Amino acid sequence: MEPFTTLTSSCVVLAAENVDTDQIIPARFLKxxxxxxxxxxxxxxxxVDERGQPRIDFPLNSLVASEASILVAGHNxxxxxxxxxxxxxxxDFGFRAIISTGFADIFRNNALxxxxxxxxxxxxxxxxxxDQLAKSLHARVTIDLAAQLATLPDGSAHAxxxxxxxxxxxxNGVDELGFLLGEEIAIAAYESAHPARVSTR
Amino acid sequence: xxxxxxxxxxxxxxxxxxxxxxxxxxxxxxxxxxxHEVTSPQAFAELRRRGARVRRPDLTLATMDHSTPTTPRTRxxxxxxxxxxxxxxxxxxxxxxxxxxxxxxxxxxxxxxVHVIGPEQGLTQPGMTIVCGDSHTSTHGAFGALxxxxxxxxxxxxxxxxxxxxxxxxxxxxxxxxxxxxxxxxKDIILAIIAKIGVGGATGHVLEYTxxxxxxxxxxxxxxICNMSIEAGARAGLIAPDDTTAEYIAGRPFAPAGTLWDAAxxxxxxxxxxxxxxxxxxxxLRADTLAPxxxxxxxxxxxxxxxxxxxxxxxxxxxxxRADLDKALRYMALEPGQPLLGRAVDVVFVGSCTNxxxxxxxxxxxxxxxxxxxxxxxxLVVPGSRNVKSQAEAEGLDRIFxxxxxxxxxxxCSMCIAMNGDQLAPGESAVSTSNRNFEGRxxxxxxxxxxxxxxxxxxxxxxxxxxxxSLS
Numbered sequence: 149m150e151p152f153t154t155l156t157s158s159c160v161v162l163a164a165e166n167v168d169t170d171q172i173i174p175a176r177f178l179k180x181x182x183x184x185x186x187x188x189x190x191x192x193x194x195x196v197d198e199r200g201q202p203r204i205d206f207p208l209n210s211l212v213a214s215e216a217s218i219l220v221a222g223h224n225x226x227x228x229x230x231x232x233x234x235x236x237x238x239x240d241f242g243f244r245a246i247i248s249t250g251f252a253d254i255f256r257n258n259a260l261x262x263x264x265x266x267x268x269x270x271x272x273x274x275x276x277x278x279d280q281l282a283k284s285l286h287a288r289v290t291i292d293l294a295a296q297l298a299t300l301p302d303g304s305a306h307a308x309x310x311x312x313x314x315x316x317x318x319x320n321g322v323d324e325l326g327f328l329l330g331e332e333i334a335i336a337a338y339e340s341a342h343p344a345r346v347s348t349r
Numbered sequence: 350x351x352x353x354x355x356x357x358x359x360x361x362x363x364x365x366x367x368x369x370x371x372x373x374x375x376x377x378x379x380x381x382x383x384x385h386e387v388t389s390p391q392a393f394a395e396l397r398r399r400g401a402r403v404r405r406p407d408l409t410l411a412t413m414d415h416s417t418p419t420t421p422r423t424r425x426x427x428x429x430x431x432x433x434x435x436x437x438x439x440x441x442x443x444x445x446x447x448x449x450x451x452x453x454x455x456x457x458x459x460x461x462x463v464h465v466i467g468p469e470q471g472l473t474q475p476g477m478t479i480v481c482g483d484s485h486t487s488t489h490g491a492f493g494a495l496x497x498x499x500x501x502x503x504x505x506x507x508x509x510x511x512x513x514x515x516x517x518x519x520x521x522x523x524x525x526x527x528x529x530x531x532x533x534x535x536k537d538i539i540l541a542i543i544a545k546i547g548v549g550g551a552t553g554h555v556l557e558y559t560x561x562x563x564x565x566x567x568x569x570x571x572x573x574i575c576n577m578s579i580e581a582g583a584r585a586g587l588i589a590p591d592d593t594t595a596e597y598i599a600g601r602p603f604a605p606a607g608t609l610w611d612a613a614x615x616x617x618x619x620x621x622x623x624x625x626x627x628x629x630x631x632x633x634l635r636a637d638t639l640a641p642x643x644x645x646x647x648x649x650x651x652x653x654x655x656x657x658x659x660x661x662x663x664x665x666x667x668x669x670x671r672a673d674l675d676k677a678l679r680y681m682a683l684e685p686g687q688p689l690l691g692r693a694v695d696v697v698f699v700g701s702c703t704n705x706x707x708x709x710x711x712x713x714x715x716x717x718x719x720x721x722x723x724x725x726x727x728x729l730v731v732p733g734s735r736n737v738k739s740q741a742e743a744e745g746l747d748r749i750f751x752x753x754x755x756x757x758x759x760x761x762c763s764m765c766i767a768m769n770g771d772q773l774a775p776g777e778s779a780v781s782t783s784n785r786n787f788e789g790r791x792x793x794x795x796x797x798x799x800x801x802x803x804x805x806x807x808x809x810x811x812x813x814x815x816x817x818x819s820l821s
Binding site: 163164165166168170171174175176178179180181182183193198222223224227228229230231232250252253254257258261262311312313316323324325327328329331332334335338339342344345346347348349 | 363366367371372373374376378380381387388390391394395399401404405406407408409410415416431433434436437440451472474476477482483484498499500501502503505506509510511512513514516548549552553579580582584603648669670672673676766767768775785787788789790793794
């Protein structure tokens with residue numbers, strides 16, 4: 149995983165609330181056995197019309213989308229299916245952070261494990277950010293993970309929460325598997341004290 | 350005296366390998382890991398890359414369900430014509446072979462939807478932690494298990510270590526009292542709950558369903574309820590085990606037997622929330638005032654009583670809510686204030702991990718018996734497992750469906766996920782017993798109305814959205 153420290157970037161705004169992972173990456177693209185290449189299908193059914201042409205009014209088809217690494221999205225982003233293909237597609241498209249007022253649990257977990265940072269802002273700060281971006285399309289936001297601060301185009305800085313362990317993993321570019329493999333002794337001790345409840349054998 | 354604790358706390362405490370601290374989540378042990386073809390290939394690839402093994406293949410079971418066709422078998426064999434799906438299924442076979450994992454593949458008589466076969470085989474038991482790379486893993490909570498969906502990275506962690514890093518969830522009690530009126534089922538209860546608490550209303554929480562209406566339900570109906578916990582954003586949903594639970598598990602292939610059975614039943618009796626245990630939130634619902642429910646919009650919380658009218662976005666509380674409703678009605682081609690009863694549909698789908706078990710098929714068949722699927726309507730009935738299919742055929746349900754003009758299919762996720770050949774065409778509408786009405790969920794441009802098997806069957810024979818209570 150690529151470490152995440154600070155990021156300064158313009159933003160794409162996708163205002164809809166409750167964006168589900170079926171929109172982020174429709175199920176017909178889940179027949180792949182790879183992680184890569186999913187960016188081409190990100191928001192496939194919202195980006196492209198019935199004749200296969202890009203919808204010019206869809207934010208990800210805008211000029212700013214080609215340079216933006218931050219997606220600003222409505223409340224409860226990533227609800228629905230547990231498909232990790234959703235963060236893979238967002239990363240492959242070029243996003244490194246998503247700003248919202250709230251994320252679905254499984255999506256947030258999956259994003260953090262891939263170096264895609266979910267940034268939760270209070271509703272007032274979020275509304276202010278969307279206003280500022282409406283006035284200045286290419287305005288930039290800075291996200292400082294070590295300080296847990298998002299600095300909006302107007303210079304206002306807003307603290308955001310991140311689980312300390314996820315933050316440690318992101319800052320250092322390490323995943324949880326190394327940590328869990330290092331718990332071998334504790335896991336073996338648990339197993340000897342707790343016989344298996346079922347066996348699939 | 351110890352502090353009263355909830356069922357979730359008890360299961361949690363029993364699985365802590367290392368307690369959580371401010372800086373580190375708990376290391377939580379997983380009793381059963383279910384695997385399917387869609388969310389596992391990249392996890393196995395990661396294991397290979399690291400030279401890791403599967404720590405407990407004996408606690409792991411794989412099946413094929415999402416990308417499998419449900420078209421009839423040829424001389425007992427299921428033909429997978431989509432080369433990408435075939436490659437994905439073949440990859441699962443290779444992975445299970447290489448890492449020593451038992452697989453209920455397409456040629457196995459026990460193959461089926463992962464959340465149907467776990468309980469069916471007796472693998473799902475009270476007090477367990479169960480995970481799967483699928484958000485509907487909450488289904489297994491019906492047995493008093495802590496069961497939740499995970500992503501592919503976590504599938505890899507569980508394969509390699511049989512553990513996960515987890516923060517303790519908050520707890521929400523959903524109490525449903527009263528007797529269900531005629532024509533109203535578990536599916537209507539859960540749709541009403543989601544409509545009440547909202548599509549993200551249970552984020553960060555595990556739901557515990559309690560109350561007399563829940564106690565009165567059979568296990569398959571309880572599974573329908575727990576299945577859709579995720580549609581309110583919950584991490585999991587569960588129901589304390591009771592005699593109904595034990596009776597369902599008894600005698601199943603992987604259930605404990607003999608003296609082990611007696612010990613297990615004794616242990617399960619402890620699995621209740623203590624009197625006075627505290628929840629972060631409690632929501633109440635009356636069962637006796639419920640009507641059959643149906644969704645009108647593009648997330649499962651957009652549901653109304655079947656004889657209700659489509660809400661007016663202008664009446665929404667916030668601008669965002671109004672925009673959400675507006676967008677949904679446009680997609681669904683509905684007007685504010687319009688009734689749903691009498692709206693023509695193209696397809697009726699009975700199936701999915703929500704409603705594909707034998708009791709669901711019996712309910713649908715009871716409505717279909719002696720009736721015909723209306724002209725111009727296509728009805729698919731897709732059993733949740735090959736065992737459910739055989740059972741239904743032994744009871745003659747297949748003949749009722751086929752005599753009515755419905756398609757009787759092979760087991761799988763089918764039209765719930767539209768990645769296996771079963772899907773809506775753009776602009777088509779369906780009443781479906783599945784769990785998600787998201788845009789395009791059942792096929793690009795398709796429109797989904799979620800409802801119970803009873804409502805689905807009544808709609809199929811009427812040719813338009815129908816109230817089962819008004820069929821003679």
